[in-house]
Amino acid sequence: MAKPKKQPRPKAITPKGFRDYFGQEVSQRTEMLRTIADVYHRYGFDALESSAVETVEALGKFLPDVDRPNEGVFAWQEVDENDKGDWMALRYDLTAPLARVYAQHRNDLPTPYRRYAMGPVWRNEKPGPGRYRQFYQCDADTVGTASMAADAEICAMLSDTLETVGIPRGDYLVRVNNRKVLNGVLEAMGLGEDAAARDNVLRTIDKFDKVGEAGVRELLTKGRLDASGAFIDGVGLSDDQAEPVIAFLTSKAVDTAGTLANLRAAVGDSKIGADGIAELEQIGALLDAGGYGADRIEIDPSVVRGLGYYTGPVYEAELTFEIFDEKGRKRQFGSVSGGGRYDDLVKRFTGQEVPATGISIGVDRLLAALREKGRIAAQATGPVVVTVMDRDRMADYQAMVAELRNAGIRAEVYLGNPKNFGNQLKYADKRNSPIAVIEGGDEKANGIVQIKDLILGAKIAESATLEEWKERPSQFEVPRGDLIAKVREILDSQD
Numbered sequence: 001m002a003k004p005k006k007q008p009r010p011k012a013i014t015p016k017g018f019r020d021y022f023g024q025e026v027s028q029r030t031e032m033l034r035t036i037a038d039v040y041h042r043y044g045f046d047a048l049e050s051s052a053v054e055t056v057e058a059l060g061k062f063l064p065d066v067d068r069p070n071e072g073v074f075a076w077q078e079v080d081e082n083d084k085g086d087w088m089a090l091r092y093d094l095t096a097p098l099a100r101v102y103a104q105h106r107n108d109l110p111t112p113y114r115r116y117a118m119g120p121v122w123r124n125e126k127p128g129p130g131r132y133r134q135f136y137q138c139d140a141d142t143v144g145t146a147s148m149a150a151d152a153e154i155c156a157m158l159s160d161t162l163e164t165v166g167i168p169r170g171d172y173l174v175r176v177n178n179r180k181v182l183n184g185v186l187e188a189m190g191l192g193e194d195a196a197a198r199d200n201v202l203r204t205i206d207k208f209d210k211v212g213e214a215g216v217r218e219l220l221t222k223g224r225l226d227a228s229g230a231f232i233d234g235v236g237l238s239d240d241q242a243e244p245v246i247a248f249l250t251s252k253a254v255d256t257a258g259t260l261a262n263l264r265a266a267v268g269d270s271k272i273g274a275d276g277i278a279e280l281e282q283i284g285a286l287l288d289a290g291g292y293g294a295d296r297i298e299i300d301p302s303v304v305r306g307l308g309y310y311t312g313p314v315y316e317a318e319l320t321f322e323i324f325d326e327k328g329r330k331r332q333f334g335s336v337s338g339g340g341r342y343d344d345l346v347k348r349f350t351g352q353e354v355p356a357t358g359i360s361i362g363v364d365r366l367l368a369a370l371r372e373k374g375r376i377a378a379q380a381t382g383p384v385v386v387t388v389m390d391r392d393r394m395a396d397y398q399a400m401v402a403e404l405r406n407a408g409i410r411a412e413v414y415l416g417n418p419k420n421f422g423n424q425l426k427y428a429d430k431r432n433s434p435i436a437v438i439e440g441g442d443e444k445a446n447g448i449v450q451i452k453d454l455i456l457g458a459k460i461a462e463s464a465t466l467e468e469w470k471e472r473p474s475q476f477e478v479p480r481g482d483l484i485a486k487v488r489e490i491l492d493s494q495d
Contacts, residue, residue, distance in 0.1 A: 016127060017125075017126075017127030017132055017133035017134075018132060018133055018134055019132055023380065024380035025367075027380060028367060028376050028380070029136065029363060029367060032165055032363070032366065032367060032370070032376075033118050033136075033138060033363070035164055035165050036118075036138055036161055036164075036165060036361070037116065037118070038164075039157065039160055039161045039164050040116040040140050040157065040161075043114075043140075043153065043157050044114055045114045045115060045116045045140055046114060046115050046116070047115070047116060047117070048098070048101065048115040048116070048117045049117065049119070050091075050094075050097040050098070050100075050101050050117065051091070051097065052090060052091055052119070052120075053088050053089065053090060053091070054088070054089060054091050054096065054097055054100065055086050055087065055088060055089075056073070056075055056086075056087035056088065056089050057086070057087070058096060058097075058099075058100045058349075059073065059089055059091075059092055059096050060096065060348055071124070072092070072123065072124055072125060073089040073090060073092050073122070073123065073124050074089060074090045074122050074124050074133075075087055075088065075089035075090075075124075076088055076089075090121075090122040091121055091122065092121060092122070092123060093121050093137060093139075093360070094117045094119065094121065094137050094139040094360065095139065095141070095342070095345070095358070095360070096345075097117075098115065098117070098139075098141055098143070098356075098358075099345040099346045099348070099349065099356075100349065102143050102144075102346055102354070102356075103346050103349030103350050104349075106350070111143075111144040111145075112142050112143060112144035112145040112150065113142070113143045113144055114140075114141075114142050114143075115140070115141060115143075116138075116139060116140040116141075117137075117138075117139050118136070118137070118138045118139075118363075119136065119137070120134050120135065120136055120137075121134070121135065121136075121137050122134050130364075135362075135363070135364055136363035136364065137360050137361070137362070137363065138360065138361040138363050139358060139359065139360045139361075140154065140157065140358055140359055141356060141357065141358025141359075142154065142356065142357055142358065143346065143354060143355075143356040144354060144355065144356070145355055146343070146355040148279050148282040148283050148286065148313070149286055150357050151176075151279075151283055151312070151313045151315075151341060151357050152282075152283045152286035152287050152290070154315065154339065154357055154358060154359055155174050155176060155283070155287065155292070155297050155315055156287060156290055156292050156297070157359075158174050158315065158317055158337060158359055158361075159172075159174050159292060159296045159297055159317075161361070162317060162336075162337075165366065165370060165375070166370050166373060166375030166376075167319065167369065167370070167373065167375075168373075169295060169296060170295065170320075171319060171320055171321045171373070172296075172317060172318065172319050172320060173295075173296070173297070173298060173317070173318050173320055174296060174297040174298075174315055174316070174317045174318075175297075175298055175299075175300035175302075175303045175315065175316050175317075175318060176280065176283060176297065176298070176299050176300065176303065176313060176314070176315050177280075177299070177300060177301055177302075177303040177304065177313070177314050177315075178276035178277070178279055178280050178312055178313050178314065179276070179310045179311060179312055179313075179314060179340070179341075180272050180273065180275050180276025180279065180311075180312055181248070181263055181266075181267060181273050181276035181277055181280070181301070182202075182205070182248065182276075182304065183270075183272045183273065183276070184266075184267030184268075184270035184271075184272050184273015184274065184276060184277075185244045185245055185247075185248045185266055185267055185270075185273065186198055186201060187267070187268075187270040187272065187273065188244040188266065188267055188268040188269075188270055188273070189201070189237070189241045189242075189244050189245065190241060191241075197235065197237075200235045201220065201235060201237075201245065204216055204219045204220055204235060204245075205245060205249065205304050206304055207219065208249050208302060208304065209302070211224075213246060213249065213250055216245065216246065216249065217242055217246055218234060219232065219234050219235065220234060220235050220237050220241075220242040220245060221234050221235070221236070221237055221238070221239060221242055222234045222236075244266050244267070244268070247262065247265060247266035248263065248266040248267075248301055249301060249302060250262075250301075251263050251265075251266055251301045252299075252300055252301055252302065255294070256284045256294070256298070256299050259299050259300075259301065260277055260280060260281055260284075260299070262301075263277050263280075263301060264277055276312070279312060279313060280299050280313070283299075283313060284299055303315070303316050309340075309342060310340035310341060310342055311340075311341055311342055311343045311344060312340065312341035312343065312357075313340055313341050313357070314338070314339070314340035314341075315337075315338065315339050315340060315359065316335050316337070316338045317335065317336055317337035317338070317359075317361075318332070318334060318335050318336075319332070319333035319334065319335075319336055319369050320332055320333075321333060321372075321373070323372050333369055333372065335362075335365075336361060336362050336365045336366045336369060337359055337360065337361040337362060337366075338359065338360065339357070339358050339359030339360055340357065340358075341355070341356070341357040342356055342357070342358075343355045343356065380432065381432060381433075381434055381494075382410075382428075382431035382432040382433040382434070383410040383411050383412045383431065383433060384404055384409060384410065384411040384412075384433060384434065384435045384436075384437060384487060385411075385412060385413075385414055385424070385427070385428040385431065385433045385435070385436050385437070386400050386401045386404075386411060386412070386413045386414065386436075386437045386439075387414050387418070387421065387424045387425075387428075387436055387437065387438050387439075388413065388414050388418035388424070389418070389421070389438065389439060389440040389441070390418075390440070390441060391418050393444070394413070396439070396444070397413045397439070398413060400413075400437065400439070400449075400483065401413045403483065403484060404483075404484065404487065407484045407488075409484070409487060409488070409491070414427060414428075424436070425452075425454075428454060429454065433454055434453070434454060434455050434490070434491060434494055435451060435452065435453060435454060435487055435490055435491070436451075436452040436454055437449055437450070437451055437452075437483070437487070438450035438451075438452065439480075443477075447479060447480050447481075448477055448478065448479055448480060449477075449478060449479075449480050449483055450475055450476070450477055451475070451476045451477075451478060451483070451486050451487060451490065452474060452475045452476075453474045453475070453476070453490050453493075453494075454474075455494050456474045456490075456493075456494075476490075
């Protein structure tokens with residue numbers, strides 16, 4: 001009789017494109033999101049937690065390929081009695097769910113509806129360095145008003161958020177543009193309703209940051225050689241047709257008035273272009289009235305994000321301080337947030353245009369920026385560890401740790417095998433514990449405890465002489481009743 005085939009053990013590996021987050025990372029993210037939520041709440045926004053799963057139909061234009069619902073998202077088909085059913089998908093972002101929620105509950109929600117949402121999203125895309133299939137987003141949106149005051153408020157709130165989490169003024173800039181201005185430029189170019197030509201121009205504009213003015217001019221006209229020597233065909237426009245694009249991309253002046261004047265020249269007689277410039281002018285005036293100067297928020301025509309998505313103002317928060325990349329080269333940190341006005345999204349559900357505007361913050365990128373600025377500790381402090389010298393006295397140690405916790409001090413009792421005291425201290429080191437509390441039989445009889453400053457002890461061990469060791473003891477003997485006071489004193493000295 002053949003032996004039953006042994007079931008192979010599953011491999012303990014993280015799925016491709018995903019990663020695990022441990023205590024410190026989770027705590028840092030939670031604290032940062034709490035801080036951001038406080039700012040949003042102060043601005044009058046309400047929290048919304050929508051379903052992590054949406055119908056593919058509801059996701060709509062957010063899908064990379066609507067005809068193949070499992071492309072770009074994690075999707076599956078519900079099966080009914082006829083072996084057919086709705087396609088479902090993990091949410092791709094937090095904006096599509098907002099459109100569905102507002103359309104579904106609009107009769108019960110206030111207008112305008114101001115909401116913020118924070119949570120993971122999933123994208124079935126090819127992973128790469130620092131690019132995962134699951135990541136966090138942090139959004140804030142106002143639905144139901146066409147007023148430019150809503151856009152100005154979003155920009156102001158984004159500025160306040162960055163400063164509140166720890167990005168100082170001067171290390172960031174919120175930049176604002178308007179899609180209508182770009183549409184006016186396309187009109188001034190004489191492209192009319194030629195959708196293919198307009199799309200080619202938009203794709204070329206999107207390369208401005210990489211190839212600069214000269215590169216965009218070449219790509220709009222006859223083409224150019226790239227860095228590898230390969231020739232890239234141009235769009236085929238004449239120099240005169242390309243000129244409004246160049247004027248648009250290079251229209252930033254020393255002040256807002258100068259920038260707006262240059263944009264008026266770039267859009268010519270285009271009405272939609274003039275409307276976009278008027279909206280930028282309103283946003284600028286509202287921000288000035290609120291005390292948000294050009295050192296925090298500025299009009300910048302080079303912001304061309306979401307060209308096929310946004311319908312009016314667009315914004316981007318860029319961190320301007322320098323970091324070193326993996327090759328040791330200096331570069332600016334770059335964008336951590338973006339957004340804009342999208343007035344067509346809810347219309348998919350209701351048939352009626354519902355204006356909306358909002359932003360999304362890249363949570364992981366903002367956390368990385370805070371670490372670069374030293375606003376978040378590289379290593380989180382662990383709990384105070386109460387060691388176990390006598391396993392029969394566990395109740396004493398539990399009472400001790402309860403006192404510490406009731407005093408607001410993070411603490412734990414060592415729950416491993418207490419036989420080897422050295423292993424207990426190794427455990428405390430691995431936990432990055434600031435303090436170890438020791439109470440053996442002699443200490444118990446004499447009504448005292450030993451309190452070991454593990455942070456100071458590690459520093460002394462690294463570089464101190466014998467004399468310095470004696471002068472700066474890292475272990476203290478105190479009456480049992482002084483436990484809380486001494487632990488607090490040591491913790492305060494470590495800050």
